[in-house]
Amino acid sequence: MPLTPEQQAEIDTLRSQPQETLRTVAPGMERHLYTAHPVLDHGFVRVVDYMGDDAAICQAARVSYGKGTKSVSNDEGLIRYLMRHWHSTPFEMCEVKLHVKLPVFVARQWIRHRTANVNEYSARYSILDREFYIPAPDALAAQSTTNNQGRGEALQGDEAQRVLRILQDDAMRCYDHYEQMISEDGQQGLARELARMNLPANVYTQWYWKVDLHNLLHFLRLRADAHAQYEIRVYADAICAIVADWVPAAYKAFEDYRMGGATLSSSALDCVRRMLKGEEVTQESSGMSKGEWREFMGVIEP
Numbered sequence: 411m412p413l414t415p416e417q418q419a420e421i422d423t424l425r426s427q428p429q430e431t432l433r434t435v436a437p438g439m440e441r442h443l444y445t446a447h448p449v450l451d452h453g454f455v456r457v458v459d460y461m462g463d464d465a466a467i468c469q470a471a472r473v474s475y476g477k478g479t480k481s482v483s484n485d486e487g488l489i490r491y492l493m494r495h496w497h498s499t500p501f502e503m504c505e506v507k508l509h510v511k512l513p514v515f516v517a518r519q520w521i522r523h524r525t526a527n528v529n530e531y532s533a534r535y536s537i538l539d540r541e542f543y544i545p546a547p548d549a550l551a552a553q554s555t556t557n558n559q560g561r562g563e564a565l566q567g568d569e570a571q572r573v574l575r576i577l578q579d580d581a582m583r584c585y586d587h588y589e590q591m592i593s594e595d596g597q598q599g600l601a602r603e604l605a606r607m608n609l610p611a612n613v614y615t616q617w618y619w620k621v622d623l624h625n626l627l628h629f630l631r632l633r634a635d636a637h638a639q640y641e642i643r644v645y646a647d648a649i650c651a652i653v654a655d656w657v658p659a660a661y662k663a664f665e666d667y668r669m670g671g672a673t674l675s676s677s678a679l680d681c682v683r684r685m686l687k688g689e690e691v692t693q694e695s696s697g698m699s700k701g702e703w704r705e706f707m708g709v710i711e712p
């Protein structure tokens with residue numbers, strides 16, 4: 411369960427005490443504030459705080475005294491222009507602070523995104539909960555035969571049961587030992603900062619993660635992508651849904667130019683021009699490597 415009844419009660423209390431403010435309020439984001447969106451078996455993402463909205467991006471771009479808004483269509487056009495031309499600083503004027511609960515092996519991938527501020531739950535100070543990520547049956551997959559950095563079909567029948575049992579037994583055994591090392595009647599007990607080293611990488615941790623919109627979109631571009639590991643992708647997908655409600659125009663432009671768009675090299679562009687003129691271009695005549703050609707064809711003939 412992602413939240414205990416006590417944690418849910420705290421969130422409900424916060425949501426029942428709205429305050430008046432002169433600050434920018436994004437109605438779509440207000441709906442998400444404090445609410446925990448479940449991810450994986452015990453994880454969640456929730457918005458703790460945010461700053462700015464679509465208009466704040468335009469306000470910064472125009473260095474305006476007022477709200478910066480001209481009209482919705484005018485603002486949307488400006489946001490699309492900024493996104494198209496990689497004018498990133500106006501997007502940095504919006505920020506979001508998230509509370510994320512995630513398995514340690516996912517946190518290791520996530521923390522590689524250096525352009526954010528992080529504060530993690532201290533397993534030196536506190537005792538970790540007995541919560542481990544155990545994949546759902548469709549996520550319990552075999553090693554991919556075509557991609558060294560990926561997975562293939564879901565395991566079936568006895569093999570799935572055997573793997574699941576190992577994962578569950580190991581997690582429980584390690585946690586039992588963790589507890590035993592920390593405190594045994596009549597003994598000193600091992601420090602928490604040392605006892606934790608015996609826990610598997612599927613144990614859950616939590617952190618506050620604050621990031622500006624420009625760097626958040628960069629994170630989402632990489633982690634809400636089919637190449638990203640499923641377990642981090644589901645967090646990125648949950649954040650995408652939140653961002654779409656927070657800054658709808660910026661998110662639409664991001665979907666169009668970044669998620670749905672593609673960058674072409676000058677040799678790839680040259681091939682497109684030759685193809686438009688009716689020339690039959692092959693990998694051999696393209697000047698591209700086999701890998702580049704495969705990716706290029708994936709873009710123009712998906």
Ligand SMILES: Cc1cc2nc3c(=O)[nH]c(=O)nc-3n(C[C@H](O)[C@H](O)[C@H](O)COP(=O)(O)OP(=O)(O)OC[C@H]3O[C@@H](n4cnc5c(N)ncnc54)[C@H](O)[C@@H]3O)c2cc1C
Pocket residue numbers: 522523524525526625628632633637638639
């Ligand atoms: C599908 C996938 C597979 C991956 N596989 C591996 C892997 O096998 N091994 C591995 O180690 N990593 C791997 N990574 C991590 C990847 O290499 C990046 O470290 C990670 O995606 C963070 O990207 P970033 O540096 O652009 O993000 P951020 O750290 O958020 O940085 C954003 C941008 O800021 C700039 N920047 C930030 N810090 C600096 C700096 N110190 N110097 C210069 N510019 C900076 C860069 O322009 C950077 O793109 C993988 C990532 C993905 C998405």
